[in-house]
Amino acid sequence: MDSESTVTTCYRHPQVECHVRCTRCERYICPDCMREAAVGHQCPACVREGARSVRQARTLVGGRVSAVPVVTYVLIAVNVLVYLAELVRPEIVDRFAMVGAGLLGPDGEHYLWVDPHPAGFTPEGLVDGEWYRLLTGAFLHLPPTGGTFGVFHVVMNMVALWNLGRLVEPMLGRVHYLALYLLSALGGSVLVLLIAPEDAVVGASGAVFGIGAAYYVMARRIGVDMGQVNRFMAGLLLWLVVSAVVTSWEGHLGGLLAGGVVALAFAYAPRDGRRTLVQVGACGVLVVVLAVAAVAKVSALTGGGVPQ
Template identity: 40%
Template sequence: MTSADFRTNPENYCYRHPDRQSFVLCQRCLRTICPECQTQMPVGVICPECLRDQQQQQQAGRVTRMPRRRGPARARATDTRPLVTYAIVIVTSLTYLFTLIPGIGDTVTAYLAFNSAFLFPGIGFQPWRLLTVTLVHASLWHLVLNMLALWALGRSLEPLLGRGRFLALYLLSALGGSVLVSLLAPGTWVVGASGAVWGLLGAMFVIGRHLGVNVTAIAILLGLNLVITFLPGSGISWQAHIGGGLVGALVGFIFARTRAIRAQRRQMWLLIGVAAGLLALLVVPVVVYG
């Protein structure tokens, strides 16, 4: 699919605001809706028409599961806040504060940081480290730079993709960074959310290309970060950065190519396939270095 094809496909635009592109579908009618038209429900987001239908059914006594108060529902309909982004920033920042507490800080870091040695059953199988590596950082500046990048990228990507897809992108990118570290730098201690953040950059680059957006600035940012990553003595895990960026780009490609309503199930299975493939690659260091 070219960027021109993407821009001319009405399924990629909000049905109520044809000038607004979105990746989010109403969970009932499966029409594309922009952040302004979304109402957050326990099972996902729905469009204003479906919300009105449910409210009318509730008034008629046929549906009893709808919220009784309409005020919060209307408020959520225009809620465009990137709540997943905010939650990740808050949890990561709180974890860093815990690592500063004398007596327990080092224990917290040692328990959450990633080292491929803990994927070997004989040493101590601790698979959570593949993802919890994003919660611990080497310094305050390390934390601040990653969280600023996450905040800047999340404000654009999360409303576009939807909260579920954005969280899947972040976690799969983090997993991709840990997997490449396991393959190319076994036994190395790694901390930080850089791999996941690079995944967001990679996804934004790919999605931006499909949307027909000028991605020159993103390409320059990726290039500069790549140069800094490979500087001698930088102490940066380039494996985590590259792994996260590649997986993020792949997930972004999946989102862009499975945008049509009929492709939603295929999108889910492709994401599951990416996760399964990454986990399968972890067998390689266990066999080679074990």
């Protein structure tokens, strides 16, 4: 007399009869739960567990590997969209440009800073507590008919960001790269505040110079042939000197220095459990140094008072 066959069902779908086991946990799985494996099939839970146990590739500085420079593309898109907004609302430039100390006259014109200021004049810039200008100015550019370059200001910066970002972002990873970009922009704005607080400055070039510094640091860290890299840096430094005649060299130099400091911290942090702590700590120290310098300068400009 034949024995009665035992009916086996999927552990995730008990109502479905099945006869295939997961090669990892040996539980029965139905066709909907089967996932191709090197040998046989695995259930979804084992596939997820296997993915967690696989060591994820990292960049030299500890960031996640990313073949597509998404952050670079997003930054370019943001800069272009802001520029289009400037074309529609030109007053955006005056409202968000990097200005350390200025006066808005009763006639709506902009005047050089004096303290105390005459009646009818109102402070504008960081001396009026507009600290956001330290970063917003880095996403603005000259209007089509403004300054020496006009529309080529945004075009040149975006071309440089496109070329450098596609090289540096994969070296660092997205989070490290974004931190580098923002801290470079901040460093450029703070140096403008310290040296030329009455200048109204716009442009992503401070951040771009910071990325250029990171390109040099990372190339040396990786050990590539430095011939082409050195030629690039020579051209970048030459532009820093030449641009002093027509642009804000303070913003360029500040971005270059801040970007170099951040890149050095990222590239040479110990490759063990302390790496993240060292990198975050270095960025934090840089932010504190820049913040203290900015507050001290604004305090000096306002006669000892710091606007809130």
